[in-house]
Amino acid sequence: MSAHEIALGLTFLNNLLANDSTLSGLAPGGVYRSLADPDAATPYVVFNFQAGSDAGTMNGVRMLVEATFQVRAAGPASQTAAIAQAAAQIDALLGGEQGLRNQMTIGGYIHAVWRESPLWVDEPPINAVVWSNAGGLYRMQLEQSS
Numbered sequence: 001m002s003a004h005e006i007a008l009g010l011t012f013l014n015n016l017l018a019n020d021s022t023l024s025g026l027a028p029g030g031v032y033r034s035l036a037d038p039d040a041a042t043p044y045v046v047f048n049f050q051a052g053s054d055a056g057t058m059n060g061v062r063m064l065v066e067a068t069f070q071v072r073a074a075g076p077a078s079q080t081a082a083i084a085q086a087a088a089q090i091d092a093l094l095g096g097e098q099g100l101r102n103q104m105t106i107g108g109y110i111h112a113v114w115r116e117s118p119l120w121v122d123e124p125p126i127n128a129v130v131w132s133n134a135g136g137l138y139r140m141q142l143e144q145s146s
Contacts, residue, residue, distance in 0.1 A: 004144070005052075005064075005065035005067065005108065005142040005143070005144050006049050006052065006065070006067055006142075007107075008105055008106075008107055008108040008110075008142050008144060009049065009067050009069060009110075009140050009142050010033060010047075010049065010069075011105065011106065011107075012103065012105045012110055012140075013047045013069060013071065014031060014033060014047070015105075016093055016094075017031045017045055017047065017071070017090065017093065018030070018031040020089070020093055022089055023045065023086065023089045023090065023093065026043070026073075026082060026085050026086040026089055027043045027044050027045045027073055027082075027086040028041045028042075028043075028044075029041040029042050029043060029044025029045075029075070030044050030045070031044070031045045031046075031047070032044060032045065032046050032047075033046075033047060033048060034046065034048045036074070042074070042075030042076060042079060043073045043074060043075030043079055043082050043083045043086050044073070044074060044075065045071070045072070045073050045074075045086065045090065045135075046070075046071075046072055046074055046133075047069055047070065047071040047072070048069065048070055049067060049068075049069055050067075050068040050069060050070050050137060051067070051068045052065050052066060052067035052068060053065070053066050054066075055141075063143065064111060064141050064142060064143040065141070065142050065143075066139060066140070066141055066142075067139070067140050067142060068116060068137050068138065068139050068140075069137070069138050069140060070119065070135065070136075070137055070138075071090050071094070071135045071136060071138055072087065072090075072119055072121075072133045072134060072135030072136075073086035073087045073090065073133070073134050073135055074131060074132070074133045074134075075131065075132065076129050076130070076131055076132070077122060077129075077130040077131060077132045078129075079132075080132055083132050083133075083134050084134055086134075087134035087135045087136075090135055090136070091115060091135075091136060094113050094114075094115065094136075094138055095113055095114060099112055099113055099114030099115075100112065100113040100114070101113075107144060107145060108142060108143055108144040108145050109142070109143045109145065110140060110141070110142055111141035111142070111143060112139075112140070112141045113138055113139070113140045113141075114138065114139055115136040115137070115138050115139075116136070116137045116138065116139045117136060117137045118135075118136050119133065119134065119135045119136050119137060120132070120133070120134050121133045
């Protein structure tokens with residue numbers, strides 16, 4: 001049985017981000033899917049699926065999925081420099097200006113990853129502290145193996 005393409009993308013991102021020692025130093029709070037632990041140190045990294053579409057042949061055979069993932073570093077705005085450095089490392093891991101190409105992963109294949117748009121969002125204060133998120137929306141072309 002093959003894996004679902006979005007699960008492939010989530011697993012790929014987790015393995016890539018969580019196993020990078022440079023990112024671990026810049027984001028000591030860790031790497032999380034969707035939500036960080038409430039007691040996580042800051043900054044930390046969060047990633048999640050945003051949207052996607054199937055790409056197929058004229059006779060309706062799905063060839064691959066183009067999925068968009070949000071990947072960001074987060075923390076109090078007072079840590080803006082550290083958040084920006086972590087976001088830069090995330091971008092470097094995902095291929096930087098050239099994007100990432102041709103990555104094997106368990107259950108499938110990542111054809112390409114590239115940043116579709118940058119992301120910087122400041123959130124309303126929590127306990128009088130403004131939080132910042134920096135990173136990007138990354139497009140990923142995924143194919144599951146049979």
